[in-house]
Amino acid sequence: MSTPYAKLPAWADYGLIPLINLFVAFVVAGFVVLLVGENPLRAAVILVEGAFGKGTGIAFTLFYATTFIFTGLSVAVAAHCGLFNIGTEGQAYIAGLGIAIVCLSFDSTLPWWLTFPLAIIAAAAVGALWALIPAYLQAKRGSHIVITTIMFNFIAASIMVYLLVGPLKPAASQAPQTRNFLAGAELPKLNWIIELFGAKIRSAPLNVTFLLALVMAFLVWLLIWRTKLGYEMRTYGHSPKAARYAGISETRIIIPAMMISGGLAGMMALNPVMGDQHNVAIDFVSGAGFVGIAVALMGRLHPVGIVLAAILFGMLYQGGAELAFEMPAISRDMIVIIQGLVILFAGALEHMFRPYIQALFASFSPRSVGMEAVKGKGA
Amino acid sequence: MDVFNAIIQTLDSTIRLSVPLLLACLAGLYSERAGIFDIGLEGKMLVGAFAGAAAASVFHSAFLGLGMAILISVAFAMIHGFASITHRGNQIVSGVAINFIAAGSTIILGQAWFQQGGRTPALQPGERFEAITLPGAEAIRDVPIIGPIYAELLSGHSILVYLAFLMVPFTWWVLFRTRFGLRLRAVGENPAAVDTAGISVAWLRYRALICTGILTGIAGAYLSMVQNGGFVKDMTAGKGYIALAALIFAKWKPVNAMFACLLFGFLDAASIRLQGSPLPIIGKVPAQFMQALPYILTVILLAGFIGKAIPPRAGGVPYVKER
Numbered sequence: 001m002s003t004p005y006a007k008l009p010a011w012a013d014y015g016l017i018p019l020i021n022l023f024v025a026f027v028v029a030g031f032v033v034l035l036v037g038e039n040p041l042r043a044a045v046i047l048v049e050g051a052f053g054k055g056t057g058i059a060f061t062l063f064y065a066t067t068f069i070f071t072g073l074s075v076a077v078a079a080h081c082g083l084f085n086i087g088t089e090g091q092a093y094i095a096g097l098g099i100a101i102v103c104l105s106f107d108s109t110l111p112w113w114l115t116f117p118l119a120i121i122a123a124a125a126v127g128a129l130w131a132l133i134p135a136y137l138q139a140k141r142g143s144h145i146v147i148t149t150i151m152f153n154f155i156a157a158s159i160m161v162y163l164l165v166g167p168l169k170p171a172a173s174q175a176p177q178t179r180n181f182l183a184g185a186e187l188p189k190l191n192w193i194i195e196l197f198g199a200k201i202r203s204a205p206l207n208v209t210f211l212l213a214l215v216m217a218f219l220v221w222l223l224i225w226r227t228k229l230g231y232e233m234r235t236y237g238h239s240p241k242a243a244r245y246a247g248i249s250e251t252r253i254i255i256p257a258m259m260i261s262g263g264l265a266g267m268m269a270l271n272p273v274m275g276d277q278h279n280v281a282i283d284f285v286s287g288a289g290f291v292g293i294a295v296a297l298m299g300r301l302h303p304v305g306i307v308l309a310a311i312l313f314g315m316l317y318q319g320g321a322e323l324a325f326e327m328p329a330i331s332r333d334m335i336v337i338i339q340g341l342v343i344l345f346a347g348a349l350e351h352m353f354r355p356y357i358q359a360l361f362a363s364f365s366p367r368s369v370g371m372e373a374v375k376g377k378g379a
Numbered sequence: 380m381d382v383f384n385a386i387i388q389t390l391d392s393t394i395r396l397s398v399p400l401l402l403a404c405l406a407g408l409y410s411e412r413a414g415i416f417d418i419g420l421e422g423k424m425l426v427g428a429f430a431g432a433a434a435a436s437v438f439h440s441a442f443l444g445l446g447m448a449i450l451i452s453v454a455f456a457m458i459h460g461f462a463s464i465t466h467r468g469n470q471i472v473s474g475v476a477i478n479f480i481a482a483g484s485t486i487i488l489g490q491a492w493f494q495q496g497g498r499t500p501a502l503q504p505g506e507r508f509e510a511i512t513l514p515g516a517e518a519i520r521d522v523p524i525i526g527p528i529y530a531e532l533l534s535g536h537s538i539l540v541y542l543a544f545l546m547v548p549f550t551w552w553v554l555f556r557t558r559f560g561l562r563l564r565a566v567g568e569n570p571a572a573v574d575t576a577g578i579s580v581a582w583l584r585y586r587a588l589i590c591t592g593i594l595t596g597i598a599g600a601y602l603s604m605v606q607n608g609g610f611v612k613d614m615t616a617g618k619g620y621i622a623l624a625a626l627i628f629a630k631w632k633p634v635n636a637m638f639a640c641l642l643f644g645f646l647d648a649a650s651i652r653l654q655g656s657p658l659p660i661i662g663k664v665p666a667q668f669m670q671a672l673p674y675i676l677t678v679i680l681l682a683g684f685i686g687k688a689i690p691p692r693a694g695g696v697p698y699v700k701e702r
Contacts, residue, residue: 032484036491084471086418133678143681144690146418146471147627150620151674151681158671166665293475333486333497340479344458348468348476 025341050322051315055199059206065314069213070268071292072306081257082237087149089289090156095266098122107185127266128259135258177281207275217303297347397644403622406594413587414567414693418474421619422481427452427599429485432610449596456592467697497612508537567691624677
């Protein structure tokens with residue numbers, strides 16, 4: 001996305017500024033903790049210890065991170081194309097339907113390593129199809145994608161509630177969820193990797209989807225920076241007009257970009273559904289799609305940044321659970337505030353500190369900000 | 380007569396359910412007409428609802444509650460302005476951030492201050508806005524047709540309901556008959572022209588956002604102090620987004636906004652009333668379908684199948700002065 005600001009060296013742009021923004025977000029969150037009457041520093045210590053102190057904590061952190069890598073990548077792919085996919089939540093939710101169909105049909109006959117690829121395809125396909133309609137409407141009829149994807153979140157939620165309290169619910173059960181999957185649809189855990197390092201794990205839901213998430217992060221990097229489609233997407237995202245003059249078809253960019261975004265969002269559902277709960281329940285996404293927005297912004301839309309930001313948010317989720325245990329005044333909703341502050345400072349206010357940092361860089365070495373020493377024109 | 384009563388009752392709850400939508404929708408109208416997209420209506424309503432109920436219960440005054448709801452809601456609107464006007468950040472991102480901060484902080488602060496699982500204490504009489512009986516309502520209650528319409532449908536609402544509906548002509552007047560309104564609309568269509576005329580784009584947009592904050596504050600106060608006797612976590616439950624949908628449905632016009640909100644309110648009221656009971660001809664309609672209908676209608680409208688919704692031209696674009 002174009003900015004009306006001068007350039008900074010890459011390490012400052014991709015490292016320093018996000019860190020400063022993150023730091024400010026945490027300082028403000030610290031004030032909220034103070035307002036509640038607790039010690040923010042102690043809260044931070046409990047949070048980090050809860051996330052990384054024990055093997056189980058690390059496994060849970062990575063389990064949450066898996067989910068956020070998918071949603072973060074989903075938001076980022078669309079954002080590279082200049083599209084704000086706020087519908088990640090709904091795309092992931094409705095993808096649960098695809099997974100449910102695959103798992104309920106094959107869990108008694110196929111082993112997990114056959115069910116899993118089928119479920120990946122189903123999840124990605126359903127997610128992609130759910131993104132297709134907003135994409136088509138944006139490309140062909142100019143409907144604002146933010147509004148249509150918000151609407152599709154609600155429509156997805158209605159459909160899933162309808163199915164989960166009706167057709168998909170076993171007749172004998174009261175809970176609004178599918179029956180539990182059999183062994184053929186349960187993904188193997190990855191906890192042994194952490195145990196290799198000598199840490200003990202009681203029971204944590206970290207599973208093979210984590211590896212799938214890392215593969216997807218690599219594939220997204222390939223797509224965005226090493227393929228023609230990715231190049232065209234970035235061009236279109238940077239300047240739709242320039243893309244049009246260059247003969248890039250709007251429809252042929254927007255629709256694949258949104259479908260890839262929706263597919264990644266859909267794959268997110270694999271992690272909680274097949275890796276942890278072993279059923280599809282109401283509201284199983286529980287806001288992970290929106291966390292993806294924060295993760296993508298924090299990671300500056302780069303897969304490496306997204307993986308790191310996802311681990312950060314995984315840490316917040318896992319450590320936040322411990323924190324709620326130690327400090328009852330601070331429930332898990334604290335994470336929602338932090339998430340909002342990160343979106344605010346890393347997203348909407350990303351330029352707030354930039355002029356100061358630029359001035360600082362310019363005073364030390366004018367060339368690093370792309371200015372000749374004599375020209376004192378500023379940004 | 381039973382059918383008639385049922386209709387009156389459904390319409391009555393239509394009015395009650397459409398008021399928060401209407402206030403939020405008009406709120407969105409001010410900011411979007413000034414060229415600021417506002418996804419954060421939901422969050423501002425939520426903090427308004429929380430601040431209103433909390434202040435009313437602490438100070439034992441409904442009007443202090445309303446004042447606090449407006450104050451906090453305007454403060455959140457100013458955060459949106461600071462990010463998207465002063466720092467030219469992405470308006471959608473800023474709105475999303477505001478929704479999260481609102482959702483989290485209302486629960487955390489509510490729990491810390493009142494220890495009732497994120498609720499505020501139940502409001503006592505005098506701390507919430509009571510229903511107003513219009514003059515003569517009791518006298519003509521027994522007159523057929525007109526009586527119930529006047530006594531049930533028009534009378535017996537709280538002051539905020541009448542205020543919400545009065546805001547419709549008032550907003551129309553402000554936007555289309557005052558200098559401020561003309562400039563506000565101009566800044567949403569072509570800010571450069573407004574700037575050339577020597578008017579500050581930023582200040583004008585900030586003022587539009589203050590209007591937005593006031594109205595979302597009232598909408599929130601209505602939820603927690605009229606519809607419900609206290610704040611419950613996540614009580615807006617997507618109403619801010621439905622209001623946004625209504626705004627598009629209304630093509631950014633105040634009177635249309637009222638009808639759109641009444642329509643969406645009616646769908647809500649009907650789905651509550653019909654729960655499970657079959658309709659003639661169509662048969663049984665799932666409640667979820669009725670709940671999804673506003674969103675489906677909006678998508679169809681956005682697709683251009685029911686007229687074309689054309690947003691203000693400069694919407695979503697931060698204004699950069701030429702250098």
